Amino acid sequence: MKKVILLASFGLISTAAFAQWTVSYHQSNLPFLGVNKQLGEKWLPEFRVGTDNFVDNVSLELVINHIFYKNDRIDFYGGIGGRIQSFEGLVIPVGLNIYPFERKDFGFHIEAAQFIGDGDVFRGSFGIRYRFLKE
Template sequence: MRRFHLVIVFLFTATTSFAQFGVSFNQSSLPFVGLSYEVNNKFLPELRIGTDNYFDDTSLEVVVSYIFKRNETINAYAGVGGRIQILEGLVVPVGLNIYPFEKKSFGFQMELAPILRESSLLRGSWGIRYRF
């Protein structure tokens, strides 16, 4: 039930304000696909679904990031969220979205995210992002 509440809060937040939908794929030892809404060019709530595993081992993350540095090419962000299922815990992502092309829809992403739990883990990842 807790998972359901997190998804509802994510969707309600994204649809009640000006937002831009996006998808991403990040590669690491814990890879994931993300569905996000960029809200008012400042907030980036994202639902992340673990990949490269069995369906029974699929993890979910809900993260809300604040874009604290924005220019034409680079967005720097930091956030907080939670992870459930495998390696449950608090997630604190810090990263960069880089849009090097003339059309700013497609870009690259680098992120460092500690997963804080009894035995904490530091996840580094890189990936691609597309904004609709």
């Protein structure tokens, strides 16, 4: 339980330090909510909380993603991070953010992530993403 509290505190403190937030929901067999902030042009740290389970089984993830390709409509990224609670261990995500509308605040994403550790699992997810753009 101490690991859960420590990771949650670190994630919330690190994301609270930024003025612009992005929130996302990933649908899969292991669904989760994410909060992130783009650092510079290439880095996307994200704090994730598992959903659709009992509070005692809430999993937390902290990943650092690197944007490999970006244009005005898409971001292609990959990264590495850690996960605690269920399927503890290393997380290696690869994904695509798509912003199809003229205003680039609302979009969609798809992601594949390999878990290495307690039970090797390959997760595929899709969902929505909202960026709180600065005016």
